[in-house]
Amino acid sequence: MDLPTGTITFLFTDIEGSTKLWERSATAMQRALTRHDEILTEAIEANDGHIFKKVGDAFCAAFSSAPAALEAVLTTQRALCGEPWEEGCEIRVRIALHTGSVEERGGDYYGPPLNRVARLMSAGHGGQVLLSLATQELVRDGLPPGVELRDLGERRLKDLFRPEQVFQVSAPELPSSFPPLRTLDARRNNLPIQPTPLVGREREVAEVCERMRQEEVHLLTLTGPGGTGKTRLGLQAAADLAVEDFEGGAFFVPLAAITDADLFFGEVAGALGIRESGDTPLPTLLKEYLGRRELLLILDNFEQLLGAAPLVSEILAAAPQVKVLVTSRVSLGLYGEHEYAVPSLSVPDPRHLPLVETLSQYEAVRLFIERAGAAKADFAITNENAPAIAEICARLDGLPLAIELAAARVKLLPPKALLNRLGNRLKLLTGGAKNLPARQRTLRGAIEWSHELLTQGEKTLFARLAVFSGGRTFEAIEAVCDAEGDLPVDSFDGVSSLLDKSLLRREEGPQDEPRFAMLETIHEFAREKLEESGEAEEIKRLHAEYFLSFAEEAEPELEGPAQVEWMHKLEAEHSNLRAALSWAHETANAELGLRLGGTLWWFWSIRGYAVEGRRWLAEGMSRSQAVPANIRAKALLGLGELVLMQGECEPATESLERSLLLYREVEDKRGEAYALFFLGWVATLRGSLDRANELFEQSVALSRENGTKRDIGFMLNGLASSIMACGDYTHATTVYEESLTVSREAGDMQGISAITGNLGYLLVCTGEHEKAELLLRESLKMAQSLGDTHSIATCLGLLGMVALNGNDTGTARRLAEESLMVNREVGNRLIIIDNLELLAGVAGLKEEAVRAARLWGASETLREAAGTPVLDGEWTLREEFIIPSRRQLDEALFEEAFAEGCDMALEDAVAYALNEKTDV
Numbered sequence: 001m002d003l004p005t006g007t008i009t010f011l012f013t014d015i016e017g018s019t020k021l022w023e024r025s026a027t028a029m030q031r032a033l034t035r036h037d038e039i040l041t042e043a044i045e046a047n048d049g050h051i052f053k054k055v056g057d058a059f060c061a062a063f064s065s066a067p068a069a070l071e072a073v074l075t076t077q078r079a080l081c082g083e084p085w086e087e088g089c090e091i092r093v094r095i096a097l098h099t100g101s102v103e104e105r106g107g108d109y110y111g112p113p114l115n116r117v118a119r120l121m122s123a124g125h126g127g128q129v130l131l132s133l134a135t136q137e138l139v140r141d142g143l144p145p146g147v148e149l150r151d152l153g154e155r156r157l158k159d160l161f162r163p164e165q166v167f168q169v170s171a172p173e174l175p176s177s178f179p180p181l182r183t184l185d186a187r188r189n190n191l192p193i194q195p196t197p198l199v200g201r202e203r204e205v206a207e208v209c210e211r212m213r214q215e216e217v218h219l220l221t222l223t224g225p226g227g228t229g230k231t232r233l234g235l236q237a238a239a240d241l242a243v244e245d246f247e248g249g250a251f252f253v254p255l256a257a258i259t260d261a262d263l264f265f266g267e268v269a270g271a272l273g274i275r276e277s278g279d280t281p282l283p284t285l286l287k288e289y290l291g292r293r294e295l296l297l298i299l300d301n302f303e304q305l306l307g308a309a310p311l312v313s314e315i316l317a318a319a320p321q322v323k324v325l326v327t328s329r330v331s332l333g334l335y336g337e338h339e340y341a342v343p344s345l346s347v348p349d350p351r352h353l354p355l356v357e358t359l360s361q362y363e364a365v366r367l368f369i370e371r372a373g374a375a376k377a378d379f380a381i382t383n384e385n386a387p388a389i390a391e392i393c394a395r396l397d398g399l400p401l402a403i404e405l406a407a408a409r410v411k412l413l414p415p416k417a418l419l420n421r422l423g424n425r426l427k428l429l430t431g432g433a434k435n436l437p438a439r440q441r442t443l444r445g446a447i448e449w450s451h452e453l454l455t456q457g458e459k460t461l462f463a464r465l466a467v468f469s470g471g472r473t474f475e476a477i478e479a480v481c482d483a484e485g486d487l488p489v490d491s492f493d494g495v496s497s498l499l500d501k502s503l504l505r506r507e508e509g510p511q512d513e514p515r516f517a518m519l520e521t522i523h524e525f526a527r528e529k530l531e532e533s534g535e536a537e538e539i540k541r542l543h544a545e546y547f548l549s550f551a552e553e554a555e556p557e558l559e560g561p562a563q564v565e566w567m568h569k570l571e572a573e574h575s576n577l578r579a580a581l582s583w584a585h586e587t588a589n590a591e592l593g594l595r596l597g598g599t600l601w602w603f604w605s606i607r608g609y610a611v612e613g614r615r616w617l618a619e620g621m622s623r624s625q626a627v628p629a630n631i632r633a634k635a636l637l638g639l640g641e642l643v644l645m646q647g648e649c650e651p652a653t654e655s656l657e658r659s660l661l662l663y664r665e666v667e668d669k670r671g672e673a674y675a676l677f678f679l680g681w682v683a684t685l686r687g688s689l690d691r692a693n694e695l696f697e698q699s700v701a702l703s704r705e706n707g708t709k710r711d712i713g714f715m716l717n718g719l720a721s722s723i724m725a726c727g728d729y730t731h732a733t734t735v736y737e738e739s740l741t742v743s744r745e746a747g748d749m750q751g752i753s754a755i756t757g758n759l760g761y762l763l764v765c766t767g768e769h770e771k772a773e774l775l776l777r778e779s780l781k782m783a784q785s786l787g788d789t790h791s792i793a794t795c796l797g798l799l800g801m802v803a804l805n806g807n808d809t810g811t812a813r814r815l816a817e818e819s820l821m822v823n824r825e826v827g828n829r830l831i832i833i834d835n836l837e838l839l840a841g842v843a844g845l846k847e848e849a850v851r852a853a854r855l856w857g858a859s860e861t862l863r864e865a866a867g868t869p870v871l872d873g874e875w876t877l878r879e880e881f882i883i884p885s886r887r888q889l890d891e892a893l894f895e896e897a898f899a900e901g902c903d904m905a906l907e908d909a910v911a912y913a914l915n916e917k918t919d920v
Helices: 018-024 026-046 066-082 112-122 133-142 202-213 230-245 261-272 282-291 303-318 363-375 386-395 400-411 415-420 422-428 443-451 456-467 474-481 491-500 520-533 536-559 563-572 574-586 590-607 610-621 629-645 649-665 669-686 689-706 709-725 729-746 749-765 769-786 789-805 809-826 829-845 849-866 877-887 891-902 906-913
Strands: 007-015 050-055 058-063 093-101 103-105 108-110 129-132 148-155 164-170 219-223 250-254 296-300 323-328 338-341 505-508 514-517
Touching (some): 007 026, 007 112, 018 026, 026 058, 026 066, 050 108, 058 066, 066 093, 066 133, 093 112, 093 133, 112 129, 112 164, 129 133, 133 148, 202 219, 202 338, 219 230, 230 250, 230 296, 230 323, 250 261, 261 282, 261 303, 303 323, 363 386, 386 400, 386 415, 443 520, 456 491, 456 520, 456 536, 474 491, 474 514, 474 536, 491 514, 520 536, 536 563, 536 574, 536 590, 563 574, 563 590, 563 749, 563 769, 574 590, 574 610, 590 610, 590 789, 610 629, 629 649, 629 669, 649 669, 669 689, 669 709, 689 709, 709 729, 709 749, 729 749, 769 789, 789 809, 789 829, 809 829, 809 906, 829 877, 829 906, 849 877, 849 906
Parallel strands (some): 219 338, 250 296
Antiparallel strands (some): 007 058, 103 108, 129 164, 148 164, 505 514
């Protein structure tokens, strides 16, 4: 059933004291709850309402008509009041109605009215029905006989947004006398009303409240960089806590305007309305006052007043029933202090966007949409601007301040144009509301505020840390930022201070090694400071040299038992490695760039970065005349292999033959063996199997004399594959088994995974599909642990072949599409062709003959262009599945569809295969 849309009246319910009822008698409560659910469901559905969510024993329902919602409420409360509940298990339900416009998606609703009705409901008592002004205006002129709406006045709900005019429903047979509403008005407080509703943060508010309710927590500090919304989160948590937990209320103490610790007690006393009297010092008066009360203090922006931190301890010692909630960019460093790091708002991944209808499930996007709508009344998210909005939110790190400033710019710039100007976000994001503090009117001001808290030595470290990209380990920080021993602060102390001041954040890296990252907005500010320092080029050189050394340390580890660990380490540092390569390119340091690229090519190949790695190596080779021959030989080997992965045999051959000549020139037998090996693969793909066997045998012989066990296993794997391509499965199996034995002795998991997968493919070719599936799944598991993108995609495709052989078209299609999506991302054309043929076979079995013919045509053209014919020893889908496709169509129609497939470019064929493109 479709949910109502547009302007909707929401009905929210909650059972008063349900926890105690469950504790009293779980069995009786279960029976009562069943009856409660029946009454509510019947009343709501009888009045055309739609229950869209149940949370525990609470109901959330939507109505197109406010009078219908009121009738459902009256029916519910009368039935509940008349129900003969078991003794000690009387169900009393509080209900609220509020009307507003929201967004419906995925069977749920999103928007401020949902928060509003929840807050209104939480203000009531069991048996009470509350209406907002918006709902009251819709029902007041048609109230049922005897029903009245009692005006309870303007009340401050816990959302800190504008006060709400609240009305209570009075009707015959229903209770009418209740305690005062649970609103902020019921407690003393000075919490400021907020100009806009809080977007998101439900989880964070709940977590902060839970922490503050713990008996042992008396001081909780919300920390985070400027712009994360610490104050707004603290205020909302305080509002919730004030109503439920602190009889003396909650009091907000803004501290941003003072820097003198001697003024601290005066600011707190002023917020509480305490004035000096007689000869008693103000601190004494304040402590005596607080010592008699149970209340919550919110100390806002404490970071520039850290000298007053001991005074907070004095307050807590004198007032055991007082709790303190602090917002600060730096923790106070007090004994007994608890810390809560305020996260950024959730953001989507711009590379994998959800549907536009669900994009606003991300808090950052929702905030952008709401603030943009306030700036430009006709603003709306569309298919056209959604990708730009998502990327804006991601590039602004989900920082509420940055997103609000960006959203305000839609008056001048549409999202796409705004995104294009985010290269200098610190300059662009200015002009916040005039009634905000200066530091909150620009993103630069918010970050500068934190920067000014640093000592000179910390500022130097902060600037030097800008050279890193995507995070940094402490070892790397020491090696790069203090390479000359000239850092004016101890590295450990400096990093610790930057963490405390929210300019760094700690993340867990591989093997639980801590990594230290910057939000990109802070990183941009740090880069400016590094350029201003005059030492940027020297720090960049040190950074590049360190990561070259790191990569060269990792290289031999990729061949043995620790290869999984080191693959993960290289992945964690990939952004830094890219930064080092960029520096080498910008400074024309071809030797460093080629050394680094030649060291990384195997990592790029395994992890699916063939396109990127090819670009780096090609750029380096274009200016490599003065680079030593051994370095050029290694770079050319890597370039040839990466090009071969993309199915381009001619340029791969050129690079590999040049590499072979250089390896022979410098008498590097191991390198020569690898060049021969990959030339053997080229020959295999081209169908020159005699030449392939010759090349593989030469590579095996050289490896046995000069290589490691890993090398020998690697070369034997290639030889076995060439033998299998000739159709000699028995000989191929023998060589594969020797290869597997040697690779196991070497501890080469990647080699074991690849050989196991090849053995699985051999069994596919011989028709032993059950055994093949076991081996392929084993290979897939190992490949996934390595992050071996190429092998993962290969295994998925081969498992799809096995599924198709068993006529399981659903599994075959799913596996083929998974493989195809991976291969599209990494640019592996050879397996893309196999994926297209597999999906053609699926289409044929499902009698989608036109689709099958188009995919057969596309795969044939692409295979011809790549120069990779189907080999005699391969099990081909074509012979088995193309004939049924032909039989399903008139010959002329089949040829027409086949020709349409032949005309498809690679990208179009992939999109068509994935149902992303329906026309041809």
